[in-house]
Amino acid sequence: MLRLAELAAKKRRRVVGLMSGTSADGIDAVLVDLWGCGASTRYEILAFNTTPLPGDLRREVFALFAEEASLDALCRVNFALGEAFATAALAAVEQAKLNPESIDLIGSHGQTVRHLPASGATLQIGEPAVIAARTGAVTIADFRTADMAVGGEGAPLVPQVDHLLFGHRREGRLLLNIGGIANITALPANADTSAIRAFDLGPGNMLIDAAVAHCTGGREHFDQGGQRAARGRVDEALLAELMGHRFLQREPPKSTGREEFGEPFLAQVLGRGTWSDDDLIATLTAFTVQAMAAGISRFCPGEFAKLWVGGGGVHNPRIMAGLRHALPDLAVQSLAELGVDPDAREALAFAVLANETLMGRAGNVPAATRAQHPVVLGKIALPGPVVGD
Amino acid sequence: MLRLAELAAKKRRRVVGLMSGTSADGIDAVLVDLWGCGASTRYEILAFNTTPLPGDLRREVFALFAEEASLDALCRVNFALGEAFATAALAAVEQAKLNPESIDLIGSHGQTVRHLPASGATLQIGEPAVIAARTGAVTIADFRTADMAVGGEGAPLVPQVDHLLFGHRREGRLLLNIGGIANITALPANADTSAIRAFDLGPGNMLIDAAVAHCTGGREHFDQGGQRAARGRVDEALLAELMGHRFLQREPPKSTGREEFGEPFLAQVLGRGTWSDDDLIATLTAFTVQAMAAGISRFCPGEFAKLWVGGGGVHNPRIMAGLRHALPDLAVQSLAELGVDPDAREALAFAVLANETLMGRAGNVPAATRAQHPVVLGKIALPGPVVGD
Numbered sequence: 001m002l003r004l005a006e007l008a009a010k011k012r013r014r015v016v017g018l019m020s021g022t023s024a025d026g027i028d029a030v031l032v033d034l035w036g037c038g039a040s041t042r043y044e045i046l047a048f049n050t051t052p053l054p055g056d057l058r059r060e061v062f063a064l065f066a067e068e069a070s071l072d073a074l075c076r077v078n079f080a081l082g083e084a085f086a087t088a089a090l091a092a093v094e095q096a097k098l099n100p101e102s103i104d105l106i107g108s109h110g111q112t113v114r115h116l117p118a119s120g121a122t123l124q125i126g127e128p129a130v131i132a133a134r135t136g137a138v139t140i141a142d143f144r145t146a147d148m149a150v151g152g153e154g155a156p157l158v159p160q161v162d163h164l165l166f167g168h169r170r171e172g173r174l175l176l177n178i179g180g181i182a183n184i185t186a187l188p189a190n191a192d193t194s195a196i197r198a199f200d201l202g203p204g205n206m207l208i209d210a211a212v213a214h215c216t217g218g219r220e221h222f223d224q225g226g227q228r229a230a231r232g233r234v235d236e237a238l239l240a241e242l243m244g245h246r247f248l249q250r251e252p253p254k255s256t257g258r259e260e261f262g263e264p265f266l267a268q269v270l271g272r273g274t275w276s277d278d279d280l281i282a283t284l285t286a287f288t289v290q291a292m293a294a295g296i297s298r299f300c301p302g303e304f305a306k307l308w309v310g311g312g313g314v315h316n317p318r319i320m321a322g323l324r325h326a327l328p329d330l331a332v333q334s335l336a337e338l339g340v341d342p343d344a345r346e347a348l349a350f351a352v353l354a355n356e357t358l359m360g361r362a363g364n365v366p367a368a369t370r371a372q373h374p375v376v377l378g379k380i381a382l383p384g385p386v387v388g389d
Numbered sequence: 390m391l392r393l394a395e396l397a398a399k400k401r402r403r404v405v406g407l408m409s410g411t412s413a414d415g416i417d418a419v420l421v422d423l424w425g426c427g428a429s430t431r432y433e434i435l436a437f438n439t440t441p442l443p444g445d446l447r448r449e450v451f452a453l454f455a456e457e458a459s460l461d462a463l464c465r466v467n468f469a470l471g472e473a474f475a476t477a478a479l480a481a482v483e484q485a486k487l488n489p490e491s492i493d494l495i496g497s498h499g500q501t502v503r504h505l506p507a508s509g510a511t512l513q514i515g516e517p518a519v520i521a522a523r524t525g526a527v528t529i530a531d532f533r534t535a536d537m538a539v540g541g542e543g544a545p546l547v548p549q550v551d552h553l554l555f556g557h558r559r560e561g562r563l564l565l566n567i568g569g570i571a572n573i574t575a576l577p578a579n580a581d582t583s584a585i586r587a588f589d590l591g592p593g594n595m596l597i598d599a600a601v602a603h604c605t606g607g608r609e610h611f612d613q614g615g616q617r618a619a620r621g622r623v624d625e626a627l628l629a630e631l632m633g634h635r636f637l638q639r640e641p642p643k644s645t646g647r648e649e650f651g652e653p654f655l656a657q658v659l660g661r662g663t664w665s666d667d668d669l670i671a672t673l674t675a676f677t678v679q680a681m682a683a684g685i686s687r688f689c690p691g692e693f694a695k696l697w698v699g700g701g702g703v704h705n706p707r708i709m710a711g712l713r714h715a716l717p718d719l720a721v722q723s724l725a726e727l728g729v730d731p732d733a734r735e736a737l738a739f740a741v742l743a744n745e746t747l748m749g750r751a752g753n754v755p756a757a758t759r760a761q762h763p764v765v766l767g768k769i770a771l772p773g774p775v776v777g778d
Binding site for chain 2 (some may be wrong): 005074076078082114123132141145146360374375379
């Protein structure tokens with residue numbers, strides 16, 4: 001454990017954070033220098049990039065989303081994704097013109113193939129032993145299971161990082177992440193961990209992306225610049241019906257995923273009527289926005305003046321304009337205003353969570369996940385080669 | 390990492406080793422005090438027991454052995470097995486009349502649901518985060534992936550432990566383990582790691598167990614006392630045919646599993662003719678013995694006087710008598726002669742491997758697994774609760 005003790009004793013650690021979202025179209029890798037830990041954490045982002053998943057591998061990942069799947073394929077994809085995550089980490093290091101040897105630590109979220117909070121189970125893949133072997137860096141992964149082992153929903157995990165990096169003494173802050181799923185962290189001014197509220201709001205880009213893929217026969221995967229939504233007309237009756245979804249009514253803390261707002265949900269919607277492609281996408285975009293706004297208005301009471309937005313959804317002007325319209329009392333801004341590439345937020349979060357684990361610190365927010373208590377998250381894989389006896 | 394550093398600094402560590410074999414009928418838990426590490430490792434076994442898997446859970450595990458399976462079920466079984474492994478660990482601690490707080494470390498092999506060395510992939514389940522949370526002990530699990538990440542077959546992993554615990558300065562020793570699969574470790578006198586030969590020999594109890602389950606409609610799972618084999622007559626023609634199996638001809642190092650010698654193999658045999666139940670079991674028992682003896686004679690050259698046998702197969706007198714008959718130049722003895730309960734050997738191995746990992750030491754034998762180099766095995770899960778900020 002000499003290596004871990006040496007890492008923990010360093011004043012500054014160079015850390016890679018790796019994330020592949022529910023859409024599984026690429027691996028986000030952020031390279032960051034971290035000083036300290038906990039509330040004293042300071043950071044400097046050195047590089048960020050997204051490495052697309054090879055098409056074959058992406059298809060294999062999606063095959064695992066089916067109800068029945070080949071466990072042989074699961075095993076192979078776990079190792080193949082480990083290689084892809086390692087490649088993404090090394091690409092970020094190369095972008096910063098640094099040597100792989102300078103990396104102290106990697107925090108890898110992995111690729112979620114199941115998230116079943118009601119069953120107390122979850123599965124993220126992307127073999128950390130492969131990442132450690134290819135990069136030579138201590139790799140911490142599989143962050144959600146420890147929280148679930150103590151009764152938590154295993155999500156959201158970003159709130160503790162929001163708290164550490166973006167919490168403010170005199171200003172209440174809302175941080176919205178629009179990935180496949182949308183989630184919010186509410187940080188009252190000068191909050192401690194117990195005062196944080198954080199929960200999933202509903203679909204982020206997931207439903208819009210699925211609809212675009214459906215309408216284009218799989219040729220396109222997202223609504224570039226929100227153009228399709230802009231051309232379409234919202235079906236208000238369908239929108240009102242969708243807003244009755246039970247997930248939106250549930251009191252937080254709560255979490256959701258592809259199981260609730262993925263392809264099966266789209267199939268249900270498509271079963272209810274016929275719309276032009278653009279009208280369908282406009283309506284689902286409106287639903288996505290209204291679900292976020294309703295959750296924020298209803299479940300984030302307190303004094304918040306600003307809403308910072310990260311995740312891929314920040315690039316969809318229909319979503320950003322929709323949020324500004326629906327939440328007139330909040331200043332809605334991209335996370336870039338805080339100096340963080342909005343696409344890098346989740347990868348950054350897992351770099352910071354790995355750092356917390358290395359330092360023996362808890363990474364979950366029980367008020368957000370319903371866990372019984374704080375726990376150290378993740379599992380530590382050590383790289384080779386080493387000398388045997 | 391203070392906790393790991395403190396553990397590593399202790400003179401004596403109290404460790405639980407956990408193992409569930411390919412037959413998935415129970416979890417072996419050994420409680421052992423370990424002094425030192427590497428070649429200086431000394432051990433004292435404090436307790437050993439086997440906790441049967443609840444019938445429902447065992448059926449769910451077997452459902453995962455099918456080609457297509459529910460990934461929801463995989464996730465749930467992973468967490469449920471974590472609970473079962475924790476229960477087994479605590480039962481061993483209670484048997485020794487000790488407190489769970491006295492446990493320093495747990496090494497858990499988990500339950501293999503896939504082992505695909507040809508694809509460079511494997512999957513062991515039994516969530517370590519759950520084991521750590523329930524026991525309060527640092528838990529190291531998932532030992533096979535790191536070896537596979539550097540080109541190894543991920544098996545066998547017991548040889549390094551055989552070397553550390555049973556290697557001898559002046560005496561060449563053969564250690565045979567008859568679990569679901571049979572494997573051998575050849576330890577020449579005064580060997581270093583590079584001189585160890587170790588490989589899978591073929592089926593251990595797996596094929597006999599499958600035949601008994603088939604013949605009894607699932608009411609029995611093994612040939613108690615070898616009685617069925619003793620009553621039956623060996624079909625020499627079938628035996629000769631089975632001995633032509635390509636796995637037996639392959640040069641070591643090599644590993645195999647349920648994929649090669651499980652139910653599909655039995656189904657192939659059953660398709661070749663008709664036998665009474667006892668004749669079938671006698672022939673498969675003879676095949677199991679002959680495959681082991683042939684592998685040992687052919688692929689373990691050198692000066693060995695003794696063959697120590699561990700694993701469940703030691704309780705089958707037909708197997709033990711068969712080995713003595715087929716290997717007249719070797720003294721075939723139960724591992725009990727070395728002071729180790731023969732059923733405890735694999736669980737003990739994962740306690741020792743966890744100790745090696747904690748000490749930052751390699752646990753694989755590249756000559757046995759074909760790995761490119763030695764690596765630290767396993768992933769470390771830290772228990773809660775801990776104090777957040």
